[in-house]
Amino acid sequence: MPLFNSAPKSLCILRLSAIGDVCHAISVVQAIQAHWPKTEITWVCGKIEAQLISDLPNIRVVVFDKKLGFKGMRNVWKQLSSTRFDALLHMQAALRASALSFGIKAKYKVGFGKNRTKEGQWLFTNKHLPKSDSFHVLDNFADFARFIGVPFNIPKWNIPLSEEDQNFAASVIPDKTIIISPAASKDERNWIPERYAKIADYVVSKGWNVALCGSPSEREQHLGQQIIDSAKVPIINLIGKTNLKQLVAIIQHSQGVLAPDSGPAHIATTQSTPVIGLYAHSNPLRTGPYVDQDLVVSTYEIHIKNQNKAKLWGTRAKGSDLMRSITIDSVSEKIDILIKNNKLSDNKHG
Structure with a gap:
C-alpha cells in the first residue's frame, strides 16, 4: 500500500547536494508535482544547488549553508518552524543531512531501505523504503515517489532558462560544438589533460568546435589551461566564466558533452544533450549518464576485478591513476558515434 491514497x-x-544528484532528484520532484499539482513542496538544499532549483515552478526553496554549521541548521529550522509537513522525503543518506532533518517537523520521515541507507539515517526516519533492486541513483530516488503513491516511469525535466541565459549561450557556443567538462570532484577521477x-x-579535425567548462576554482582553471596548452587547435575556454544557469544554457546549446563523473554530465541529461x-x-550503471549508457567509456569492471572486490551497489575502485586506463582511441570512437548521430537526427535546438 502506498503511504498516501490521496x-x-x-x-x-x-537533498542538499551534489549537482548531479540534485539533477536526478528534480525529475522525481517534478513527477510528484505532475501527479499531485496542489501539493505544496518545499525543498531544502545547499547554496550552490539553490542556483539550479531556485526558480523551479511551484517549489519553495530553503537554503542550508553548510559553512555555518549548526547555525545554518538553526536558520533552516527557524524558517520551517511554523510548518508541519505530511512527509519529509529524506533523500540524502549523510549524517549532516540527517542532523538537519531532526529539526524539521513531519508526520512521516521517509528514508532509504536497509540495503541503501548509511551513516545512521535509519535512526532519523520513521518510514523506510522497501529493500530495493534499483541500481541507478535516479531510480533509487524514484522509489521515494512510488512509495508515497506517485507513479514514475520515464524521467522528465523542466529547468527554466531566462532569455538572457539563452542569449549568452548562443553568443559563446557556435554550431557543432562539443563541450569538455574535464574536472570531477576529486582530481583522481579526472582524465589526463x-x-x-x-x-x-x-x-576539430572533424569540422566541429570544442569548448571547456568548469568552476572558477584554481584546480579547474589549471586543468583547463593544461588542456589548452597541449592542444594544437583553438579551444573556447569558459571555465570560471559562467554561473550555474549559464552552464545549463551552454550545455543545452551544445551538441554533446565529454566529462568524467561530475555534475555537468548529469546537467546534460536534463537538457537532452548527449x-x-x-x-x-x-560503476556507470549507478552514477553514469542516465540515458546515454551506450556512450560511456568505462574501465570500472577491469579495476574491480583486479582489486578482487565484490561488485556491490556503491563499490568503488581505488587508486590515483585508474583514469589512465581510458584510451584516446576508445573515446574517439564515441566521438564518431556522437557526430554520426547528430547528422542522422534533427538538430535538437532547431
Whole structure:
C-alpha cells in the first residue's frame, strides 16, 4: 500500500547536494508535482544547488549553508518552524543531512531501505523504503515517489532558462560544438589533460568546435589551461566564466558533452544533450549518464576485478591513476558515434 491514497497537503524534500544528484532528484520532484499539482513542496538544499532549483515552478526553496554549521541548521529550522509537513522525503543518506532533518517537523520521515541507507539515517526516519533492486541513483530516488503513491516511469525535466541565459549561450557556443567538462570532484577521477587535448584536436579535425567548462576554482582553471596548452587547435575556454544557469544554457546549446563523473554530465541529461561519460572508479550503471549508457567509456569492471572486490551497489575502485586506463582511441570512437548521430537526427535546438 502506498503511504498516501490521496494527495498530501505538503511535502518536504531533503537533498542538499551534489549537482548531479540534485539533477536526478528534480525529475522525481517534478513527477510528484505532475501527479499531485496542489501539493505544496518545499525543498531544502545547499547554496550552490539553490542556483539550479531556485526558480523551479511551484517549489519553495530553503537554503542550508553548510559553512555555518549548526547555525545554518538553526536558520533552516527557524524558517520551517511554523510548518508541519505530511512527509519529509529524506533523500540524502549523510549524517549532516540527517542532523538537519531532526529539526524539521513531519508526520512521516521517509528514508532509504536497509540495503541503501548509511551513516545512521535509519535512526532519523520513521518510514523506510522497501529493500530495493534499483541500481541507478535516479531510480533509487524514484522509489521515494512510488512509495508515497506517485507513479514514475520515464524521467522528465523542466529547468527554466531566462532569455538572457539563452542569449549568452548562443553568443559563446557556435554550431557543432562539443563541450569538455574535464574536472570531477576529486582530481583522481579526472582524465589526463594531454588526452583531453588529443580529443579536442580530433573533434576539430572533424569540422566541429570544442569548448571547456568548469568552476572558477584554481584546480579547474589549471586543468583547463593544461588542456589548452597541449592542444594544437583553438579551444573556447569558459571555465570560471559562467554561473550555474549559464552552464545549463551552454550545455543545452551544445551538441554533446565529454566529462568524467561530475555534475555537468548529469546537467546534460536534463537538457537532452548527449554525454560521453568517462568512468574508472565508480560503476556507470549507478552514477553514469542516465540515458546515454551506450556512450560511456568505462574501465570500472577491469579495476574491480583486479582489486578482487565484490561488485556491490556503491563499490568503488581505488587508486590515483585508474583514469589512465581510458584510451584516446576508445573515446574517439564515441566521438564518431556522437557526430554520426547528430547528422542522422534533427538538430535538437532547431
